[in-house]
Amino acid sequence: MRSQLSQRWVAWRQLDGTGMGATVARRKDGTEKNRRTPLPDVARQLFVFSGNECAWSDPNCTTRLVTAENGWVGEIAHIIGAEPTSARHEAWDGKDVDDLRHFSNLMLLCKVHARNIDDKPSRGEFTVEYLRAVKERHEAPYRFGLEQLESEFKDAVAGNIVTPATTMRRYFRWEGVDLDPAEEAEVIALVGKLADRVGTLTRQARQVLALVVKEDEPNCQLIERRLTADSTTLISICEELAGIEAAELYVDEWGEDLPRVVLRGGAVSGIPEMWGQLRMFATSEGIDLNDIIVNLDFSLLD
Template structure:
């Protein structure tokens, strides 16, 4: 997925899974290059994106800084997602001097900020929808309880309240889908 070889070179470490996931989420499935519209996952599901170091990992790499640790080199802030072509352009010996660390950080910020903003707006919209949900806690399960074991009954009341509290954080549309799945007498092929 990353375009980096695990363990190649002494300083090059594979990005941590959370870092790689964050890079892909904030890429919007697009190369970070300002004028590039290449999709990082093509229509067939193939990965054409590559993770590039802003500060190069190896002494012969573009923009290498020997004071950086291996962990700093693979940190989210030092990585950018590009198509294969632009990945190679910023690192090629003939063109690497054109791309400074500052330029690449600015490129990363311009590109990712669009998707960070959209994600924050989606999260805000979701919270606005779910914050008004009020859950009235279950007290006894009296209508549904057939047994005599009060301890078991109390445990079931607690479980029902936990589920209800969770459902309060889900959008109404998601609750409708869940209600449909739960109430369906026929198996649902998803």
């Protein structure tokens, strides 16, 4: 059996092989049909967000679009039908024919469900709004997964780009203490060092760190639930965080409390309270800590 990835390629080729966008189909009277083949990018997008499963969810259909034998049993179905006699065509605003083959108007179903929403006896059961909701619900987790994957990919390819704090004016104003310029420069340098260290972490480790700072040293269960990480992953992330002395796993030796991730000030030895300060600063200034810790934009302190 082929790998998941090569199955995807096979499916893309099959979707492509339908002569995407090349020709315009004609009706018997010679006029152009509204129904056009989806653009190749749209077909790929549909497949990526399908998880290789029919989008039907009521009841949930788990039919695989590319079968174990590499057969293609999926069908691209229109939510608003393209042809005048087709299902839900009356919902079309009649403006741009190409809207009908846009990603948002198409869903990937198994042949049974594609037939069910289009056939005359049954199609009246399914409104445009209902089908859009079915599509949305099915695609959402894959969209999220893809976004994650893309950001991981960007990180891996480009390296983590740290935007350093240069003046920290906003932070000093919020803190309300009067530092002379030399003292300010010292704090800015320390925060710069911290930013660089955080920038060496993987994105996932930065997400854990941001959560630990936000939630003030939460237990592992909460972290695993929020970030849908398993214990093994979390343990290795904790090692990563300990490596820059930002945080570490704390296990109560009496086993009374759940293991927690606790913060360490090592990365910023000159300002040990920095994590707590950052939390309070972000809260009172309405800044998302993720933008600083995960997206590495320390210029938000300026």
